[in-house]
Amino acid sequence: MKRALWLSLFAFVVIGCNSGDTAKAPEGGGAAPAKPEAGKKLVVGFSQIGAESDWRTANTESIRSEAEKRGVDLKFADAQQKAENQIKAIKSFIAQGVDVIAFAPVVETGWEPVLREAKDAGIPVIVSDRRPDVPEDLYVTFIGADFVKEGEMAAEWLAKKMDGKAKIAELTGTTGSAPANDRAKGFRNVLANHPEMEIVFTQTGDFTRAKGKEVMEALLKSPQGKDIKAVYAHNDDMALGAIQAMEEAGIKPGKDIIIVSIDGVKAAFEAMVAGKLNCTVECNPLLGPYLFDAIEKVAKGEEVPKRVVIEDKWYDESTAAAELPNRKY
Amino acid sequence: MKAYPWRYSLALLGLVLLFNAIFTPGFLAIEIRDGRLFGSLIDIFNRATPAALLALGMALVIATAGVDLSVGAIMAISGAVAAGLVVQPPDFLLHGMGVQPVAVAMSLAVLAGAVCGLFNGVLIGFFRIQPVVATLLLMIAGRGVAQLLTNGQIITVPGDDFAALAIGTTLGLPNPIWILAAMALFFGALTRLTAFGLFVEASGDNPTAAHYVGINGKSLRLAVYTLSGLCAGVAGIIAASNIKAADANNAGLYLELDAILAVAVGGTAMTGGKFSLVGALIGAVLMQAVTTTILTRGIGTEVTLIIKALVVVAVCLLQSPSFHETLRRRRTA
Incomplete structure (x- = not known):
């Protein structure tokens, strides 16, 4: 004991x-003007x-x-x-x-x-x-950032790309988190103006690649999976996971299914250059x-x-x- | 205990599949695409692999009346070692080892998992620290170690060599299923063809009696926890290979709980003694079958965990002798 x-x-x-x-921060380094406050450090x-x-x-x-x-x-x-x-x-x-x-x-x-x-x-x-x-x-x-705005931007881009007509699958972030709630809300705000843009599937991927992949894999085999023309992922990592699932199912991501996500991380840009991801809304x-x-x-x-x-x-x-x-x- | 303690979970697995056969069109269909078998059934087995591997090791640990909470964190360490050694990102802790071929990196990662398990085994076997406390240590610190290894970054591995382990197929089936089958056979042979399984059960059932008949409890626990760590190491490289990246924060997160659940649902008592490897495997597949069903049917996230809990409660009730006793009395009364 x-x-x-x-x-x-x-x-x-x-x-x-x-x-x-991690908290240890070597001071100075000559990189920038240190705060001129004398005495106690903030x-x-x-x-x-x-x-x-x-x-x-x-x-x-x-x-x-x-x-x-x-x-x-x-x-x-x-x-x-x-x-x-x-x-x-x-x-x-x-x-x-x-x-x-x-x-x-x-x-x-x-x-x-x-x-x-x-x-x-x-x-x-x-x-x-x-x-x-x-x-x-x-x-x-x-x-x-304004997460609602991000969701709206993603929806606007997608509506334009799809000519206002698509069956969409949504990969949401961690249930109950502000970005998941607001990005879902913003996206729907814009979709309200496009009656033929329809979210037919929504499931959480917890903002991670592994879950994004697992969810997409199951979706592609589901009855509604065959009609999916676009994917909206609440962050890039889930989109990257979903891309892998599509490739393994013999579907061309970015061509057969249009993918839009949010964040703008480097890996997402690499995927766009490779033509596998279509759009990312940067969240700095x-x-x-x-x-x-x-x-x-x-x-x-x-x-x-x-x-x-x-x-x-x-x-x-x-x-x-x-x-x-x-x-x- | 009666034979086939896993019969109820197998029956429930059958029910889940039957439900899908009727209500989810195409769920049981398996087609061949690009030379690989493709279908929800394959996904279930494929995705159940990490939890099932953990459950194999966990079954032995639980049979010795112990528990291993650290396996999820060990997965993160293993994935970080494998991806880090292949990519050697600038901040990687083991940069002194240089870039390694995929096979070497993965072997070292599995070895790292076994070493972590050995550490648990030493604490529990030789220092007699309670298993929950000892493995809790590595559960918390282990994820920290993984983050330290990767410097908190997700290490992405370019190219297809690293992904081949989890994404590639052999004879049409995804490789993880073959790996699981091989590990299951190895564990089965180890516990049923040698006296090892008997020793484990004896030591879990009655440690004092086991000690007096000459079973070395110390080295037995050392072996059992090392095996559990080894399983976690293998599960870790599969998880990393699957997403072509080592994600120290999320790899294997809460998976130790899934593994414990799989073992329990498979009919092994948490108090130690008799264990069932087949039950643990069925338990893991059952849990994944429920998850895949939920995902395929697009059921809302809010109810996912409740459905899983209901399944577990059902199996546990069916396995409980006093529940059957109550039912019997009600019927005769």
Whole structure:
């Protein structure tokens, strides 16, 4: 029993070290002007969703490198796509008394108690990337793309490509997450104007390649699968998985079935250049600069707008090749 | 215990297929496309492979009255090692080893899985740490190790060599099915043609008695957990090969629970003792048959987990002697 205790303690130390490593940000590097603030370093706790996709990895990278550049002490916690881990992380940030808490909520609901704790402790909270379903006074600002708009852009592109007529299969993101809810909503907003564009199949692929592939594989064999002319995936990774499933079924992705997805990761551009993916609506993951602009303002007590929208645009096969070299993530 | 503890899960599997035969057109049809068998039935077996491989190892572990929670994380480690060694991305932790051919990388990945299992075995067999605690350690830390290996990135493997293991076919059947068959035969032979299976059951049933008749509980547990790690290693390279990428965060996530469920549904008691490999395989296939049915029929995501739970409850009730006893009394009363 004693030994078990020691071992679990050891486990915590090991895990602690891992996250400690990531938070270590060697200062200076001569890359950018460090914040001229004398004395105490700004301490920011960031609770990230996980590393479920290439997009998220690029997002994390942007936040980390920006913290390093500005000489901010970033305490980074990876929640492995679990809300309870995020709540734990935020609670520990409160206990540590960080200057600012930032987080990207994995799902929309359930944040009110922990955010109220932060508010009571006098720590400002900045929301990045996904909006939680809480009263607006619980956070200072929300920085992120407009997911509804992304869904609308995807639908508009598809309606044009298909001349307003298609049977569509939808691969949705993690059930209950803001991007899944909003991208579904935006897509349907536009579809309402196109009576012959019809979603005949919708199923979650959890934003991962493996699930996207499994779902598409089953769909292609289902009775309604034979009529599918287009696929709308809530992120690129699921689209990439779906492409593999089509290839294995002897269907030409991008030709027999038109595919549109959201995010704009490098692998998606490669797939477009190869003619297997038709369109991706970029959702810029490089939020780091915007995030730390807001954090520094908040720390100085300056006003920040309640909503900072990151502009998105779309790329299709005609523009993908030119853009590919610029893709870092 | 009666013979064929898995008969109820087999019956339920039959029911699921029967349901599809009637209500899902084309579900049971198998055609040949590009020289490979193509159909939902093939998908079920193909997609059940990772969980079924884990269930093979898990059945032995559970038979010793233990449990292995770390297999999902070991899959992530194995996939990361395999993809990383083939691609050698700039931040890969093992960059000192250089780019390896696919076969070498995959063998090393399976070996890494076995080493992880060995680690569990040492903790449990020699240091007598409770299996739940010991394997929980690697379940949590193991995914961290996988993320450390890949530096948190998804490592995508270009080309078709790496994908051949999971996507390629042999004699029309997807390779994972053959791999599973080979592993199942190996495990079957190991446990039924040698005394190993008997030792495992004896040690799970009554460790004290097993000790006094001369069964070495320490090395037995070492062997059992290493085998479980080996299975996870193989499942890991199949999962990575299937999507041509190592996804340290999602590979094998919660799959340890599916494996435990498969073993339980297959009629092996969590308290140890007698075990059924055939039952574990049927359990894994049953769970996947339900998943594939749900996906093919386009049933909403919200109810997916409930349907799975209902299936498990049904099997467990059917397997419970006291449930039968209650039914019998009701009938006679």
